[in-house]
Amino acid sequence: MRLGHLVRDAGITGRELSARCGWHPAKTSRVLRAKAVPSDSDLRAWCTACGAEDQAADLIATARAVESMYLEWRRQHRDGMRRTQHDVLARNAAARLCRAYTSNVIPGFFQTDDYAQALMRSTFSCTILSRSAAMRQETGSWPFASPSKATRTGGLSPS
Incomplete structure (x- = not known):
């Protein structure tokens, strides 16, 4: 959601974001629909493309925390629920x-x-x-x- 808000706040489209970041529009779509996890460099590029470089560190930290929570959840439930x-x-x-x-x-x-x-x-x-x-x-x-x-x-x- 936060990434979508950055795009809207920047007043650009997903295609414009993709062009600024140098990747295919499908990648932007997958990230926005939570079908793909952006890398740290993807998050930095996204923030730069939206003029929100100051938010990159927080987004990266949040993404890492979410990944850690997911891995912990998987560990706790590897033998079932x-x-x-x-x-x-x-x-x-x-x-x-x-x-x-x-x-x-x-x-x-x-x-x-x-x-x-x-x-x-x-x-x-x-x-x-x-x-x-x-x-x-x-x-x-x-x-x-x-x-x-x-x-x-x-x-x-x-x-």
């Missing part, structure tokens, strides 16, 4: 207040078995149902927000 899901379940069970927001489905705490199975059709439904059971133990409060889209018919059906 089961341990992470159990950790989340333990934190949810111990919570005195748990807030949830989902934009397209009913929050896992409130999902029935049929709904969860229709939604996931995988081992994840067991974890979702465990969270639902933890909520029903009445050990804390569970405020949540869910847009009407999640509860309207025409979405996911439990069949």
Whole structure:
């Protein structure tokens, strides 16, 4: 997003940016759509082309931090998600207040078995149902927000 903002703030098009940076317009498009990761030199060239050289160091640092977080996530989940899901379940069970927001489905705490199975059709439904059971133990409060889209018919059906 920040790279797209730089282009807009500079008042240039993606094609102009590509020409200034000396690369094919497809590369600019891939970076803007997050289909390609720009290198440090790409970020410097981008900032220079947009007249925002002062932002290059921050963008490079941010890109490196994101890459580090991704690599850490991959390391933690290289053996699957089961341990992470159990950790989340333990934190949810111990919570005195748990807030949830989902934009397209009913929050896992409130999902029935049929709904969860229709939604996931995988081992994840067991974890979702465990969270639902933890909520029903009445050990804390569970405020949540869910847009009407999640509860309207025409979405996911439990069949």
